[in-house]
Amino acid sequence: MTNQSKEGAFYQRDRGWHPPAYTPPYKTSVTRSPTKALISVDSTLSEIAGPVFNQNMLGELDNDMIMNFAQPGEMAIGQRIIVYGKVMDENGKPVPNTLVEVWQANAGGRYRHKKEGYLAPLDPNFGGCGRCITDEDGNYRFRTIKPGAYPWPNGVNDWRPAHIHFSIFGSGFGQRLITQMYFEGDPLIWKCPIVGAIPSKEAVECLIAPLDMNNTIPMDSRAYKFDIVLRGRRQTLFENRMEGL
Amino acid sequence: MQELKHLKETPSQTAGPYVHIGCVPNFCDIEGVYPNDLGDSMVNDKTKGERITVTGTVYDGTGTPLKDAMVEIWQADAEGLYPGKDPRDQADPNFTGWGRKAGDYDTGEWVFETIKPGAVPFKDGRMMAPHITFWVVARGINIGLQTRMFFPDEAGANAQDPLLTRIEHQNRVSTLIAEKTGDGAYRFDIRLQGEGETIFFDV
Ligand SMILES: [Fe+3]
Numbered sequence: 001m002t003n004q005s006k007e008g009a010f011y012q013r014d015r016g017w018h019p020p021a022y023t024p025p026y027k028t029s030v031t032r033s034p035t036k037a038l039i040s041v042d043s044t045l046s047e048i049a050g051p052v053f054n055q056n057m058l059g060e061l062d063n064d065m066i067m068n069f070a071q072p073g074e075m076a077i078g079q080r081i082i083v084y085g086k087v088m089d090e091n092g093k094p095v096p097n098t099l100v101e102v103w104q105a106n107a108g109g110r111y112r113h114k115k116e117g118y119l120a121p122l123d124p125n126f127g128g129c130g131r132c133i134t135d136e137d138g139n140y141r142f143r144t145i146k147p148g149a150y151p152w153p154n155g156v157n158d159w160r161p162a163h164i165h166f167s168i169f170g171s172g173f174g175q176r177l178i179t180q181m182y183f184e185g186d187p188l189i190w191k192c193p194i195v196g197a198i199p200s201k202e203a204v205e206c207l208i209a210p211l212d213m214n215n216t217i218p219m220d221s222r223a224y225k226f227d228i229v230l231r232g233r234r235q236t237l238f239e240n241r242m243e244g245l
Numbered sequence: 246m247q248e249l250k251h252l253k254e255t256p257s258q259t260a261g262p263y264v265h266i267g268c269v270p271n272f273c274d275i276e277g278v279y280p281n282d283l284g285d286s287m288v289n290d291k292t293k294g295e296r297i298t299v300t301g302t303v304y305d306g307t308g309t310p311l312k313d314a315m316v317e318i319w320q321a322d323a324e325g326l327y328p329g330k331d332p333r334d335q336a337d338p339n340f341t342g343w344g345r346k347a348g349d350y351d352t353g354e355w356v357f358e359t360i361k362p363g364a365v366p367f368k369d370g371r372m373m374a375p376h377i378t379f380w381v382v383a384r385g386i387n388i389g390l391q392t393r394m395f396f397p398d399e400a401g402a403n404a405q406d407p408l409l410t411r412i413e414h415q416n417r418v419s420t421l422i423a424e425k426t427g428d429g430a431y432r433f434d435i436r437l438q439g440e441g442e443t444i445f446f447d448v
Contacts, residue, residue, distance in 0.1 A: 009368075011251075013447060018257045019387035026259075028385030031306035032437050036417075038447035041408055045365050046378050046393075047448050049327035051319065051343035059279065068278050090252045099283075103267025113263045113273055114350075115313075127278050129270045165260070165267055171330075173319045174448060176389060178382055180258040194259060197387050203256045229252045 008234040009043035010174045011090055019197035026193040027154055047174030048233075053099040055133050062131050063142035065104075069127030076126035078107030078145025080221040083181070083209065086138045087168060090232030094138025095175075100228075101131040101167040102142065109148030109162075118150055143221065149188055161188035161195065168228055175230040183224060184210045257388035262313045264382060269315070269347050284317065284345025287359045291339040294323025294360035297429045299394065302353045303381055306438030310353030314383035316435075317345045318357055318394075320376070325363030361396070361429075367407040374402035374409065381435060390445045394433045397425050412444065420444050 021033035061068040066076045083102075087095040105111045105128065108120035112128050126145065134140045147162050163180045170176065182189050189195055189208065198204050206229075215223035265273035269282040288296070299318070303311040320342055321327050326334055328342035336342070346355035364372040377394045395403050403409055409418055420443045423431040435443045 014254065015447065017253060021387055023387060026385070026387070029259075029387055030385075031309075032311070032383065032385035033306075033387075034390065034442060034445050035306075035438055036442055036444075038445050039408075039412055040447045041411070042368065043448060044367055044373065044408075045327060045331075046319065046321075046373075046376070049319075049329060049331055051341065052329035053283075057283075062279070069275070088252065090254060092250065092252055101267045103263065111263045111266060112275055113266055115262060127270065127275045128266045129275060129278055131267075131279075165258075165264070167260075167264075167268060173378060173380070176317070176380055177255065177257060178260045178264075178389060179255055180261075198256050198258075203253070206253065206255055207258070229255045231254055232251065 009048060010172065010231040010233055012040070013231060016199065017203050019199070023193070023197035026197050029197070043172070043174050048172045050169060050171055050173040050175070052097070053133060053169070055097075058131065058133060065102075065126070065128070065130040065142065065144035068130065070125035074125045076106070076145050077123050078126075080143070081146050082141060082143050082215065082217070082221050082223040083164065083226055084139070084141035084215065084223065085209075085226040085228060087134050087140060087170075087228045087230065088138050089170075089175075089230050093232075094134075094136075095170055095230055096134055096136045096138055098134045098171065099131065099169045100134065100140045101129070102144075102164050103129050104144065104147040104164045105150055107145050107148050109150030120148065120150070146183070149186075154193055158193060159188050159191070161186045161192055166226075166228065168230065170230040172233075177228075177230060179228075180207060181226045182208045184208055259384060259387055260315060260382035260389075262384040264313070264315045265347050268345065272347050282345070284341075284343055287341045287344045287357065289339050292360055293337050293339070295429060297359060297361050297431060299357045299359065299377065299423065299431050299433055300426075301355060301433040301435060303348065303383070303435045304437065308439070310348070311383050312348055312350060312353045314348045314353065314381060315345065316348070316355050317343065317380045318359070319343050319378045319380070320359065320362040321365050323360055323363050325365045327365070364402065369407075371405070371407055372402070374399050374406040376406075379433075379435070386437075390437070391448060392435065392443055392445050393421055394431075395422050396431070397422050408446075417442075417444050
C-alpha cells in the first residue's frame, strides 16, 4: 500500500553506462540530443512516487502475441518463443506489480505501422504489441514469435538485429526506462549504430538474451531469458528526513 | 576486499519510430488488442480541481517538430498528493496522475486534459512550486528526457522553488514555464537543442 514510505531516493544514474544523447553514427540523435548539461537533483516525491497499474486491467491474451491479434482459429507466423525474466533493482531486489510493455516487428521484420515501408509482408495475424505485470517476485513472461531483422534508413545498408522493444515503469517515475532486447548469437548486434550508441561491450551484453533450453516447451516453443535492472533506492526513510532526521 | 553487489541498471535504448505499437496501439490503428490506450484519460466527472489543458510540441535542433515523439506526464492531484502510493495520504481516487500522448502524425502536437496540481514538498519540507513532470522519448533520443513544467501564474512559488532556484543559468528557467494561452489553457513546447533548449533534469 504505502510501499514507497519505506523506500527513499534513487541512486544516481550512471550516465557513462547508458548511451550518451549525442551519437553521430546514429544520425537521428544529432539534432535530437540536448547540448547542455542535465541539471542534477536528488529525487523528490515527484520521482519517488509513480503510477500504479493493476493486474485486473490486463486481458487474457495481452502477453500472448501469437494469439492477441489473430483471427479466430489462426495464429501469427514465425518461430514460437517464450521471453521471460525478472525485473529487479540495482540492489537485486525484485520489482513486483510493475507494467512491462513490449513491441516488435513480425517474423519478416515488418512493423504494423502506417509509416513503415519495408517490402516484407504484413502478417494478418500479428499485431506486434504485448504487455504484462510482474508477479510478487518480479517475474514476467510472454509468448511471441521471433522478430525478423530489418533494414532502416541510417546508412545505405544498415540493418537492425532482431529485437524486442521494452518499456518498464518500476515503482517510481524516476525508474522509467525504455530499452531493447537482442538475441544471443545474432551477428548484426555488433554492427548496429543504435546498439553501438552504448559505450561498453559489457553494457551491451546486458541487452542480449540467452537461449534457455531448460525453459522451452518441448515440441512447441524455445525460451529466451531477459532480466531487467531498474535504478536502486536508498534505504533512507523519506518522511524521517522531512522531520529532520 | 569484499565486493559491492550492486547490479548495473539495464542500459537504455531509443524508443524508435514505432513506440506507438507497444504504448498507444489504438492510436496507430492496432485495434482489438487492448480496449483503450493507457494514459489516454487522466480525469473523470468527479475529479477535484481546476481543469486545464496542456498543449505542446517537441522540436529538434533545426526547429522541426518531432512527429514520432511520445510524451508522458506525472503529477500530483489538486491537494498535492500523488495517486497510487503516496506515503502521506490517499490521493483523489478520480485522478490517475499519469498521462501518455503521442504527437499528431502531421503536426507533432499533443494535448493533455488534466487538472492543475497542488504543491508537493521537497525533501527538506519546503514546498516545491506546482509542477508537472514530463518524460519524452522518440526515435533519436537514446535515453528518455525528463523535465518539469511550471505555471506562469505561480510566479511567487516559482521564485522560491527548490529546483528552479538552484539552476545557475537563470536565463534558461523560462524554458520550464508554460505559456498561458487562455482560460485554463497552457502551452508547453519542448526544445531538444539550440536556441531556447529546454532544461532537462538528471533526477
Ligand atoms: Fe525496432
